[in-house]
Amino acid sequence: MIAKRKRIGWGRSFKNFRGMPRKEITDVDIPEKVIIPLKQGYGEETEPIVEKGQKVLAGEIIARNDNNISSPVHSSVNGVIDDFINLNFFGIKTTAVIIKSDKTRNWISPLKEDVKTNHGNDVSWESFSSEEIERRIYLTGVSCLGNYGIPTHFKSSPMSTADANHIIINCLDSDVYDLEMTEILQNEELSKFVVGIKLLKKILPQAVAHIAINKKSKNIIDKLEGLLDHEKDIIVHPLESKYPINLDPVVAGIVLDEKISPYTIHQNKGILIYDVSTILNIYEGVVNGKPLIERIVALAGEGYIDSHFLRVRIGISFDQIINRNVKAGYDIRFILESPLWGEKIEDLSLPLDRTVNCIVGIVEGNKGEFLSFARPGFTKDSYSRTFVANFIPFKKHIDTNLHGEERPCIFCGYCEDVCPVEVIPHFVAKHVERNLIDDYLVKYKIFDCIECHLCTYVCPSKIRISDYIREGKQSLIKMGIEDPGSKAFSNEMNLENADSLNKNNGETINE
Numbered sequence: 218m219i220a221k222r223k224r225i226g227w228g229r230s231f232k233n234f235r236g237m238p239r240k241e242i243t244d245v246d247i248p249e250k251v252i253i254p255l256k257q258g259y260g261e262e263t264e265p266i267v268e269k270g271q272k273v274l275a276g277e278i279i280a281r282n283d284n285n286i287s288s289p290v291h292s293s294v295n296g297v298i299d300d301f302i303n304l305n306f307f308g309i310k311t312t313a314v315i316i317k318s319d320k321t322r323n324w325i326s327p328l329k330e331d332v333k334t335n336h337g338n339d340v341s342w343e344s345f346s347s348e349e350i351e352r353r354i355y356l357t358g359v360s361c362l363g364n365y366g367i368p369t370h371f372k373s374s375p376m377s378t379a380d381a382n383h384i385i386i387n388c389l390d391s392d393v394y395d396l397e398m399t400e401i402l403q404n405e406e407l408s409k410f411v412v413g414i415k416l417l418k419k420i421l422p423q424a425v426a427h428i429a430i431n432k433k434s435k436n437i438i439d440k441l442e443g444l445l446d447h448e449k450d451i452i453v454h455p456l457e458s459k460y461p462i463n464l465d466p467v468v469a470g471i472v473l474d475e476k477i478s479p480y481t482i483h484q485n486k487g488i489l490i491y492d493v494s495t496i497l498n499i500y501e502g503v504v505n506g507k508p509l510i511e512r513i514v515a516l517a518g519e520g521y522i523d524s525h526f527l528r529v530r531i532g533i534s535f536d537q538i539i540n541r542n543v544k545a546g547y548d549i550r551f552i553l554e555s556p557l558w559g560e561k562i563e564d565l566s567l568p569l570d571r572t573v574n575c576i577v578g579i580v581e582g583n584k585g586e587f588l589s590f591a592r593p594g595f596t597k598d599s600y601s602r603t604f605v606a607n608f609i610p611f612k613k614h615i616d617t618n619l620h621g622e623e624r625p626c627i628f629c630g631y632c633e634d635v636c637p638v639e640v641i642p643h644f645v646a647k648h649v650e651r652n653l654i655d656d657y658l659v660k661y662k663i664f665d666c667i668e669c670h671l672c673t674y675v676c677p678s679k680i681r682i683s684d685y686i687r688e689g690k691q692s693l694i695k696m697g698i699e700d701p702g703s704k705a706f707s708n709e710m711n712l713e714n715a716d717s718l719n720k721n722n723g724e725t726i727n728e
């Protein structure tokens with residue numbers, strides 16, 4: 218079923234940037250060693266069930282804890298357990314297992330531990346009971362994906378399968394380097410995607426599935442309509458793909474037609490949100506018995522010689538992934554997932570985990586630009602439509618330079634125009650800047666801010682609006698003033714580590 222079209226009055230369309238990844242996938246060599254964090258994706262840390270010196274196979278479960286909310290963790294290589302270390306993984310402290318690999322590619326399915334060959338399962342998925350699908354999702358580790366994990370009769374999510382009301386499948390391509398779904402969901406991938414959704418529906422039968430997709434992906438929408446013709450409770454939502462519609466609270470709010478705050482998403486409200494790669498992983502896990510031991514990761518941005526996709530084993534270090542692709546002679550900033558909201562990767566020796574989709578590489582723009590705002594921009598993106606690149610199809614350029622100094626607010630209202638949650642960003646930011654921090658800010662919806670950083674991006678005066686807003690939220694929380702229901706979210710965000718979170722936000726790109 219196709220949902221009625223909805224008009225979106227805020228946001229920004231990003232298109233035509235240099236450094237967009239090509240849709241070709243290269244297999245990266247199996248590394249000599251991998252570092253596997255025992256907490257990856259949704260859930261708590263798992264307990265190792267292997268010992269130092271023990272031989273392991275790629276796909277074998279090396280850690281699990283069926284008593285806490287977690288999903289099993291697998292060895293991603295054939296090799297020997299070398300050591301256990303403590304790891305600080307982007308602010309999350311966890312134990313990690315170092316495995317020395319023999320560099321062979323084959324893997325086993327954790328569904329049939331006695332079968333040491335690939336693809337141990339050739340039974341039709343249609344005959345699987347929901348218990349069997351849940352077992353496969355859990356044992357292959359796929360259940361750690363999504364905003365709340367995937368509920369199964371194992372403890373993979375705090376939500377039970379009976380409590381799930383809505384499954385939102387986020388196919389929106391509104392971030393700077395997102396590929397269009399017409400490129401990703403071609404032929405076989407589209408069929409796998411549809412099977413993945415049907416499998417999910419089978420274990421969560423009372424939940425309505427919503428596929429949120431760019432309305433311009435007409436080809437895919439038509440095919441989905443055909444493939445899902447008789448499926449009850451699967452609704453396709455063609456939407457205007459303007460950033461930040463792809464962020465969880467925004468897509469959930471639009472699809473469900475109600476106000477969804479960041480806190481709602483982090484509480485048990487029956488809303489599960491998954492991306493396309495999770496749905497494809499469900500297919501692989503259930504139908505082929507494939508454990509979550511590798512990811513397809515995009516290298517995106519002008520920091521790379523060739524931006525494209527790589528298939529890599531979990532636990533490989535970031536520097537091993539990017540080393541052959543980085544442009545020589547440039548200072549490059551690497552960021553997880555998005556140049557707008559992603560976290561700067563300070564330590565490239567850290568391993569890649571099961572949730573990474575994209576490693577952005579952007580050239581550091583260190584040179585000052587005097588009167589930058591007065592220069593014509595052939596390749597600068599601009600919300601104000603003052604740059605030629607908005608009218609003619611030059612490929613637009615991004616670096617970390619702010620292209621000008623911070624100036625006073627000119628009350629242009631651009632930050633207000635683009636905000637998806639009706640905050641008045643310049644107003645709230647000004648209060649925080651002047652240290653006017655009290656519950657007045659709550660009235661002005663400071664806690665509704667989803668930290669998309671679009672207000673900062675469009676500000677012609679280069680004001681770090683979203684940084685001020687984040688600072689304001691942190692100060693209010695320290696003063697004991699919180700939005701109702703926000704406690705869980707504050708804990709989730711680990712505000713003690715707030716400084717290390719999103720520290721590049723708002724300064725990465727600016728028009």
Ligand code: SF4
Binds near residue numbers: 626627631632633
């Ligand atoms: S975009 Fe910048 S200059 Fe314009 S109103 Fe907002 S803060 Fe002021």
Ligand code: SF4
Binds near residue numbers: 635636672
């Ligand atoms: S105020 Fe928050 S939600 Fe609104 S545009 Fe700025 S960062 Fe995004």
